[in-house]
Amino acid sequence: MARIAVDRVSMAFETDNEHRFVLKDLSLDIADGEFLTIVGLSGCGKTTLLNLIAGLLTPTSGAITVDGKPVTGPGPARAVVFQDASLLPWRSVLRNVELGVEMQKRYGKEEIRERALAHLETVGLPDFANAYPHQLSGGMRQRVNLARALIAEPDVLLMDEPFAALDAHTRESMGYELQRIWAESRKTVIFITHSADEAVTLSDRIVVMGRPPNGIIANLDVGLPRPRSMEVRGLPRFAELSLEIRELLSKAGARS
Amino acid sequence: MNRRWIPRLLGLVIPFLAWEVASRTGLMHPVFLPPFSTVLWQVVTLPGEVWPDFLSTGFEIVVSLLLTGFSGVVIGVVLAQSEKLDALLGALMWFFYAAPLVVFTTFFIVTLGVGPGVPICLGIMSGIVFVIASTRDGVREVGKDLVNVGRVFGANPLELALRIVVPAAVPMIMAGLRIGVGRVLVGVIVGEFFASGGGLGYLIVRYGNELDMARVYAAVAWIVFTSILLNTGFARIERSFVTWRPV
Amino acid sequence: MSNKGSRRVGRLLLGAGGLVGFLALWQLLVSVGLVDRGLIGSPIGAYQEGGRLFDEGKIWADIAVTFRTLGIGLALSLLVGAPLSVILGRWRAGWNAVELPLLMLNATPTVALVIPIIMIIGIGPNSKVALAFIGAVIPVLVSGRAGAAAVPDAYLRAARVYGASRLDIFLKVVLPHSLLAVLSGTRLGVGRALTAVLVGEMYATQRGLGLWISRGQNGMNADLLAFITLFVAAAGACLIGAVNLLDRSFAGWRTP
Numbered sequence A: 001m002a003r004i005a006v007d008r009v010s011m012a013f014e015t016d017n018e019h020r021f022v023l024k025d026l027s028l029d030i031a032d033g034e035f036l037t038i039v040g041l042s043g044c045g046k047t048t049l050l051n052l053i054a055g056l057l058t059p060t061s062g063a064i065t066v067d068g069k070p071v072t073g074p075g076p077a078r079a080v081v082f083q084d085a086s087l088l089p090w091r092s093v094l095r096n097v098e099l100g101v102e103m104q105k106r107y108g109k110e111e112i113r114e115r116a117l118a119h120l121e122t123v124g125l126p127d128f129a130n131a132y133p134h135q136l137s138g139g140m141r142q143r144v145n146l147a148r149a150l151i152a153e154p155d156v157l158l159m160d161e162p163f164a165a166l167d168a169h170t171r172e173s174m175g176y177e178l179q180r181i182w183a184e185s186r187k188t189v190i191f192i193t194h195s196a197d198e199a200v201t202l203s204d205r206i207v208v209m210g211r212p213p214n215g216i217i218a219n220l221d222v223g224l225p226r227p228r229s230m231e232v233r234g235l236p237r238f239a240e241l242s243l244e245i246r247e248l249l250s251k252a253g254a255r256s
Numbered sequence B: 001m002n003r004r005w006i007p008r009l010l011g012l013v014i015p016f017l018a019w020e021v022a023s024r025t026g027l028m029h030p031v032f033l034p035p036f037s038t039v040l041w042q043v044v045t046l047p048g049e050v051w052p053d054f055l056s057t058g059f060e061i062v063v064s065l066l067l068t069g070f071s072g073v074v075i076g077v078v079l080a081q082s083e084k085l086d087a088l089l090g091a092l093m094w095f096f097y098a099a100p101l102v103v104f105t106t107f108f109i110v111t112l113g114v115g116p117g118v119p120i121c122l123g124i125m126s127g128i129v130f131v132i133a134s135t136r137d138g139v140r141e142v143g144k145d146l147v148n149v150g151r152v153f154g155a156n157p158l159e160l161a162l163r164i165v166v167p168a169a170v171p172m173i174m175a176g177l178r179i180g181v182g183r184v185l186v187g188v189i190v191g192e193f194f195a196s197g198g199g200l201g202y203l204i205v206r207y208g209n210e211l212d213m214a215r216v217y218a219a220v221a222w223i224v225f226t227s228i229l230l231n232t233g234f235a236r237i238e239r240s241f242v243t244w245r246p247v
Numbered sequence C: 001m002s003n004k005g006s007r008r009v010g011r012l013l014l015g016a017g018g019l020v021g022f023l024a025l026w027q028l029l030v031s032v033g034l035v036d037r038g039l040i041g042s043p044i045g046a047y048q049e050g051g052r053l054f055d056e057g058k059i060w061a062d063i064a065v066t067f068r069t070l071g072i073g074l075a076l077s078l079l080v081g082a083p084l085s086v087i088l089g090r091w092r093a094g095w096n097a098v099e100l101p102l103l104m105l106n107a108t109p110t111v112a113l114v115i116p117i118i119m120i121i122g123i124g125p126n127s128k129v130a131l132a133f134i135g136a137v138i139p140v141l142v143s144g145r146a147g148a149a150a151v152p153d154a155y156l157r158a159a160r161v162y163g164a165s166r167l168d169i170f171l172k173v174v175l176p177h178s179l180l181a182v183l184s185g186t187r188l189g190v191g192r193a194l195t196a197v198l199v200g201e202m203y204a205t206q207r208g209l210g211l212w213i214s215r216g217q218n219g220m221n222a223d224l225l226a227f228i229t230l231f232v233a234a235a236g237a238c239l240i241g242a243v244n245l246l247d248r249s250f251a252g253w254r255t256p
C-alpha cells in the first residue's frame, strides 16, 4: 500500500489580487519505507509540496492521504527537518530535542529526557546536551534539528534541504549518517536537495520537478545496492543518473 | 577619567551646598525649604518611621507591574493574531495612552474607594499600553519557521503561545516593560497622592499638610531612588534576556 | 499605492468603530443595569451634562486657564531648554556637571514635585506654570542635548574644510540638528507638563480643568464626572496627537 498519496493536488498563492499556480494537478505515490528525493530548480514548488504533505499548507484543490487518511493539518507523525535548523534559541540542545516529543503527552518527563539523550547519541552530539544553539556550528545545529524530528517517532520524515548550509565534507558524512539512521528505522523519507549527487547517493527514487506549474517531469529509480558508501560514486550507474538529472534540470531551466 | 569626575562632583555638590546656604541664611524660608542636611537626615530615618508606607508602595508597584506584564502580554498576543482586531482597538488604546492619566483618578476613587486599588489600577493603566504594543510587534516578528516547528510537533494554540511565540517575543516584551515601568511608578504615585490611604505619594500629601517639608523632600527622594532602581533594574534584566538573541 | 491608502482608511474607520463600540458597550451595560449608572454614569448622560455645561458657559474660563498655563510653561521650557541643550551638547564639562542632577530629575515623577513647588512658589497660577515648565524642560534638555552631541563629526570637518566659521557651523549644522531632537523631547514634555498642571490644579487651585476633575469626588453626579473625564482625556489626547503629527512632519527631513 502506498504510504503517501498525493492526488491531483493544485496549489495557488494570492499575489497582488491574482491567483498564481505553483502546482497544478500533481500526483505522486510514495511507498512505505521509501526514500524519495525531490530535485528541481529554485522556485519550482518543492517546499510548497513538502509543506502540503506536512499539513502546514492546505491545497487549493486535490487531496493528500497518508495510509488512506486525509491530511488535515500538521502533526508529529510527519516530522519536518527544517531547512534552517529553526532551533529555539532560548532552549538548550537537550531541551530543543525534547520539544519534538514533549507536546504529544506520550511519555513522562524522565522518559523524555532519556530518549532525548539517546537521540543526541544517535546524531553524535552526546557532549553538547547543555550547550545553546548559538554555541554550535551549522552542522551540529542540523544534527539537533534531525534529532528533534527523530524523537517524535514519526512515520514520515520530511526533509527540506537539510544539509544545504553545510560544507561539502560535513554534508557528505551527514548523508551517510542519515542513511544509517534510515536503514535502522525504515521510515518513509521525502528529501529535497539541489545536489544531483546527494540525491543519487541517498535515494531509492528521484523525482525531478520542472518549471511551475509543470510539476513532475521525470521519475527515476536509482537501483544502486545498499548500504552505500563513498565507493558508490565510482559506479557507472551513479554517473549516468547524476548526469541525467543535471541534463533534465538544465533543459527545464532553458525552456523558458 | 579624573577630568570627568571633577565637574560631576561639582555638579552634585554645588546645588546641594547652595540649598543648604539659602536655607540657613534665610534667603529661602526654612519652613518651605529646610536645610539640605536636615532633609538628608530625614531621608535616612524615614524608612524606620513609616515602614508600612514603604511596604504599601512596594506592594502596589509589584502588583501593578505583575498585572501590567501579564495582561499586557496576553492582550498583545491576542492583538497580534488579527490586523482587524488591532485596528479596532488601536484608536481606543491610543486614546488611553495619550490622555493624561490623572483625569481617571477621580473615576477610580469613586468606583473603587480609597485604598491600594486606585494606585494599582492607575499604574496598570499608564504602563500597559507599552507592554501591549511591544508584545504585539514582537509576536508579529516571530519567524514563521519557529511557529511551524511548534505546529509540526503537535502544539495546540495555547502551547504554541506559551512555548514558542511568547518566549521568542521576550526581548521585545522586556523592552516594553522597561519603558512601561517608569509610567507604572508615576501611576502608582498619582494614585497614592489622591486616594490618600498610604504609601510614599500619600506621605507627601500628609507631610505637606502638616508643613513638615523636610519629610516631604525625604519622601520625594525615596520616590526618585525607587524610580532609578526600577529603571536600571529593568534595563539590566532586559540585557540578560537578550544574550540568547543572536542565532 | 491606492491599495495601501485604502487599507489606511480601513484601519482608521475600524479604529473609530472601536471608540464608538466602547461607548456603546458602556451605554448598554448601564442601560441593561449590569453596571450601576450612579457609579460610573453613562455616555448619553455625559453628553447631556456636557451640553448643559457648555451652554452655561462656566467651563470655558477653566479650559482657558489650564491651556494658558500649559502654553506659558511650554514656551518657557523651549525658550530655556532649546539653547541650553545646544550648549550642553557641545560643552563636555558643562554636561558632565549637570548630567547626574538632570537624570535624577528625569527619573522623578512630576507629581512628586507638586507640593514642594506649590509650597515654594505659592498657591497661585505661577506655581502651575512652574510645574508645566519643569515637566517639559527636562525631556527637552535630555533629548535636545543628545541631539546636539550627536552631530556627526564628519559634518563638522566637512564644514570646516569649506571654510565655515564657528558661528556658521553652529547656525547651519549644529542648530538644525539639535532643534529636531528638541522637538522630539517636546513630544514627551507636553504630556508630562499637562499631567503636572492638572495635578497641581487638582491639589490646590480655584480654577482650571484639574479643579473640575477633583470636584467629582465631592458630590458631583456620575454623568458629569464621566463627561469631565472623557473631555479632559480627549483634550489631552488631541494635544499629544497634534505634537506627534508635527514631529512626524519634521521627521521627513531628519535623515540627510
Ligand SMILES: Nc1ncnc2c1ncn2[C@@H]1O[C@H](COP(=O)(O)OP(=O)(O)OP(=O)(O)O)[C@@H](O)[C@H]1O
Pocket: A013, A014, A015, A022, A040, A041, A042, A043, A044, A045, A046, A047, A048, A049, A212
Ligand atoms: N506564501 C507564499 N505566498 C506567495 N507565493 C509563495 C508563497 N510561498 C511560495 N510562493 C511562491 O511559490 C513558488 C514556489 O516556492 P517554493 O518555496 O515551493 O520553491 P522551492 O522549489 O522550494 O524553491 P527553493 O529551491 O528556492 O527552496 C515561488 O515562486 C514562490 O515565490
Ligand SMILES: [Mg+2]
Pocket: A046, A047, A048, A160
Ligand atoms: Mg524551498
